[in-house]
Amino acid sequence: MPTKDELAMNDVPHLSEDDLQICRSRAQQLLAERASQADIAVVTEQLGRYPRGIISVAARCQQCGTPLVVATRPLITERVKHPTPFPTTFYLTSPEAVKAASHLESAGVMVELQELYGEEAIAGETAAAQACGAAASDAVETADSGEAQGDNLERHRQYVRAHEMYLAVRNELARELGDSQEHILNISAGGMPTRVKCLHALVGHALAMGPGVNPVGDEALRCMKHEFDPAVCRCTLKVADFER
Numbered sequence: 001m002p003t004k005d006e007l008a009m010n011d012v013p014h015l016s017e018d019d020l021q022i023c024r025s026r027a028q029q030l031l032a033e034r035a036s037q038a039d040i041a042v043v044t045e046q047l048g049r050y051p052r053g054i055i056s057v058a059a060r061c062q063q064c065g066t067p068l069v070v071a072t073r074p075l076i077t078e079r080v081k082h083p084t085p086f087p088t089t090f091y092l093t094s095p096e097a098v099k100a101a102s103h104l105e106s107a108g109v110m111v112e113l114q115e116l117y118g119e120e121a122i123a124g125e126t127a128a129a130q131a132c133g134a135a136a137s138d139a140v141e142t143a144d145s146g147e148a149q150g151d152n153l154e155r156h157r158q159y160v161r162a163h164e165m166y167l168a169v170r171n172e173l174a175r176e177l178g179d180s181q182e183h184i185l186n187i188s189a190g191g192m193p194t195r196v197k198c199l200h201a202l203v204g205h206a207l208a209m210g211p212g213v214n215p216v217g218d219e220a221l222r223c224m225k226h227e228f229d230p231a232v233c234r235c236t237l238k239v240a241d242f243e244r
Contacts, residue, residue: 012164012171023165026209027172030056030071041242043067046093052076055173058090058208063233064240068094069204074170075179085183089170092204095236100228101199104220113216114196121156155215156193162214163192166205190216 012020035043035056043051046067053076059069070091076084092098104110114120166188174181189205191197199220206217207230221229228234 012168015161015164015168019161019165020168023168024172027169027176030058030169031173031176033057035067035070038239038242039067039070042237042239043070043093045237045242046095050079051091051093052079053086055177058204059230060239061094061233061235062231064235064238066094066233066235066237066239068092068097068230069207071173071208073177073179074174074181074184075177083180085181087170087184087187088189088201088204089166089173090189090201090204090208092200092207094228096234097203097207097224097228098200100224101203101220103227104223105199109220109223110196110199113219116152117155117159117216118191118196119156119194121152158215160193162205162216163188165209165213166192169209 015023033056035054039057040051040054043054043057051070051072053072055071055073057067057069058071060067070093072086072089072091074086074089076086092101167186170181170188173179189198190201192202196202196216199216202214202217203220203224204217206214206221211218
């Protein structure tokens with residue numbers, strides 16, 4: 001039988017020690033800065049329900065401080081009949097961000113991002129390698145194809161790294177909280193590491209961790225900047241209104 005610590009851990013063998021330390025530090029910060037009653041009240045209003053399993057606010061509007069993303073524990077035990085595994089550690093709550101992400105999904109942006117970062121990037125690399133071999137006589141085309149292959153593979157590696165960093169943060173939260181991850185082992189969010197399935201989850205991850213961790217979330221934030229930007233306050237609900 002696996003031990004409690006073993007059930008809490010996901011396998012993240014490819015992360016560098018620096019990346020692991022970033023994830024551990026972020027998890028410890030989330031645990032140290034628990035959500036206030038005002039935070040919980042505004043998130044309840046944002047979602048239209050009580051945010052079960054909430055640990056803390058993982059990202060805020062940079063102008064008014066209103067929650068944009070919450071961190072949720074891996075195993076929800078409050079207000080449920082039975083303990084419920086919950087893989088989505090970073091949950092996007094801002095109505096403005098949710099709407100902007102939905103607009104991108106409706107516009108077909110996920111398809112484009114899937115081709116760039118998902119398993120299609122690997123398939124594209126294989127096809128390009130075969131084409132490159134067939135056209136090896138043309139040195140210029142060979143060099144161009146090789147560069148494209150490298151770009152595809154590097155983008156996919158960045159997406160895999162985002163997946164593993166997601167797991168590493170959740171590992172630390174699970175270990176500290178004593179939560180089992182038995183039913184969500186190696187499951188992150190948003191389709192990572194092979195699919196781009198939910199921009200809401202990927203944007204939530206990008207906002208919670210900052211630029212440079214989730215490339216798809218970062219790209220989605222860039223695309224939605226005209227509608228949602230954490231540095232520009234468009235919040236219809238403000239946490240200050242719940243602090244009075």
